[in-house]
Amino acid sequence: MVQKLETLIESASQTAGPYVHIGLMPSYTGNGQIYDHELGHSPIEDGAKGEIIEITGEVFDGTGWALRDALIESWQPDAAGNFPGNEGADPAVSGWCRFAADADSGEFTLRTVKPGKVALRGGGFSAPHISLWIVARGINIGLQTRIYFEDEDNSGDPLLSRIEQAPRVQTLIAKKVADGKYRYNIRLQGEGETVFLDI
Amino acid sequence: MTDLYAGMRADKGPLIPRNREIHPDPYDPGYKTSVARSPNLPLLAMESGQSEETGPTFGHSKFGQYDNNLILNWNRGAAPAVGERIMMHGRVVDENNRAVPNTLVEIWQANAGGRYRHKKDGYLAPLDPNFGGCGRTLTDENGYYQFLTIRPGAYPWPNRGNDWRPMHIHVSVFGHSFGQRLITQMYFEGDPLINLCPIAATVKDRASLDRLVAPLDMAHSRPLDFLAYKFDIVLRGRRQTMFENRIEGM
Numbered sequence: 001m002v003q004k005l006e007t008l009i010e011s012a013s014q015t016a017g018p019y020v021h022i023g024l025m026p027s028y029t030g031n032g033q034i035y036d037h038e039l040g041h042s043p044i045e046d047g048a049k050g051e052i053i054e055i056t057g058e059v060f061d062g063t064g065w066a067l068r069d070a071l072i073e074s075w076q077p078d079a080a081g082n083f084p085g086n087e088g089a090d091p092a093v094s095g096w097c098r099f100a101a102d103a104d105s106g107e108f109t110l111r112t113v114k115p116g117k118v119a120l121r122g123g124g125f126s127a128p129h130i131s132l133w134i135v136a137r138g139i140n141i142g143l144q145t146r147i148y149f150e151d152e153d154n155s156g157d158p159l160l161s162r163i164e165q166a167p168r169v170q171t172l173i174a175k176k177v178a179d180g181k182y183r184y185n186i187r188l189q190g191e192g193e194t195v196f197l198d199i
Numbered sequence: 200m201t202d203l204y205a206g207m208r209a210d211k212g213p214l215i216p217r218n219r220e221i222h223p224d225p226y227d228p229g230y231k232t233s234v235a236r237s238p239n240l241p242l243l244a245m246e247s248g249q250s251e252e253t254g255p256t257f258g259h260s261k262f263g264q265y266d267n268n269l270i271l272n273w274n275r276g277a278a279p280a281v282g283e284r285i286m287m288h289g290r291v292v293d294e295n296n297r298a299v300p301n302t303l304v305e306i307w308q309a310n311a312g313g314r315y316r317h318k319k320d321g322y323l324a325p326l327d328p329n330f331g332g333c334g335r336t337l338t339d340e341n342g343y344y345q346f347l348t349i350r351p352g353a354y355p356w357p358n359r360g361n362d363w364r365p366m367h368i369h370v371s372v373f374g375h376s377f378g379q380r381l382i383t384q385m386y387f388e389g390d391p392l393i394n395l396c397p398i399a400a401t402v403k404d405r406a407s408l409d410r411l412v413a414p415l416d417m418a419h420s421r422p423l424d425f426l427a428y429k430f431d432i433v434l435r436g437r438r439q440t441m442f443e444n445r446i447e448g449m
């Protein structure tokens with residue numbers, strides 16, 4: 001026998017299931033009367049400093065079909081790379097958003113401010129990015145990934161540098177399609193599979 | 200450069216890496232939808248940074264008086280939902296057994312007949328005009344939360360020939376950092392459908408599944424009113440920072 005550890009074990013994840021929107025985005029299911037203030041509508045308020053951008057995309061399964069029932073959360077710092085809650089952070093940036101794939105087309109849109117580069121614990125910076133967390137029916141534990149930007153300097157980013165197969169880096173990089181507009185698709189499985197994170 | 204981590208509490212090191220063994224298998228043929236929705240390639244593991252160690256906060260001002268009362272919240276107290284009245288309650292703590300105060304807990308569930316208020320749910324059981332099916336609350340300073348609701352019914356779902364979901368309540372918890380984000384389900388003690396459910400069975404570690412089963416908690420039941428079920432939730436913890444400043448090369 002050995003001494004007993006005092007640490008606990010994390011609760012196991014379970015799929016969010018097909019009705020996750022009832023719980024997290026009730027107005028999306030037509031149940032919007034239930035709360036006065038629904039949470040996570042937008043990561044920014046009017047007056048947020050920096051460039052306002054719009055990212056659209058789809059979440060594809062292993063057969064190439066776009067999920068109609070994916071729910072995504074995003075988390076990011078302000079344009080200066082300062083996270084909400086930190087001293088000096090832009091008060092017009094809450095940094096957190098909930099959005100869903102369209103029930104008919106499967107397309108999602110995130111309208112936000114372009115984030116700044118983020119200071120690392122050991123010095124240096126990570127390239128500007130938005131963290132994502134994706135849940136849906138059939139996803140047994142939420143998938144973590146990141147959106148980087150093709151028009152930013154991503155060369156020194158420690159996470160992108162860790163990806164062995166260089167072409168896979170592209171799965172994390174949003175493509176600029178117009179001024180302030182980006183395209184970012186997520187592939188859950190198979191060819192072009194997005195790099196998902198354990199972080 | 201300013202020290203971004205100065206002056207913070209003890210558990211402010213990187214997040215403790217997830218033990219994926221206690222979580223469900225992402226790919227599980229018993230749960231058919233997972234087959235095409237699970238990554239084939241390994242996850243990229245990294246030590247957490249600010250993106251994972253920070254997260255949104257929520258103020259009490261956003262919450263209404265009935266938000267954690269699913270018996271009354273759909274029609275703002277006008278008439279109660281049908282079903283067996285229960286209180287679901289417990290604590291949110293982290294792996295270091297520290298309370299997670301002021302964190303958002305959201306739940307959603309079927310009504311007493313096993314039907315969701317969702318256009319995609321066409322189960323024979325009727326909607327309850329007085330039941331919406333979602334609730335939310337913030338934990339208190341000790342990480343404690345509670346909901347008043349009705350016990351959801353079991354329901355059939357299209358998977359294999361005759362699969363049924365055990366009675367369950369879906370639970371979403373935030374924690375204090377984006378890397379702690381968790382969605383899980385609470386099951387009810389004694390439900391024979393737990394052992395037949397392919398979604399419950401995605402969790403291969405039996406002890407880990409057992410921790411998702413809430414015991415009947417008579418001591419916290421209210422006589423002539425409701426039964427209580429206790430459901431504690433453990434989120435990822437963070438390392439302590441005492442030895443974070445490694446000497447170069449160590």
Ligand SMILES: [Fe+3]
Nearest residue numbers: 017364367369
């Ligand atoms: Fe369910």
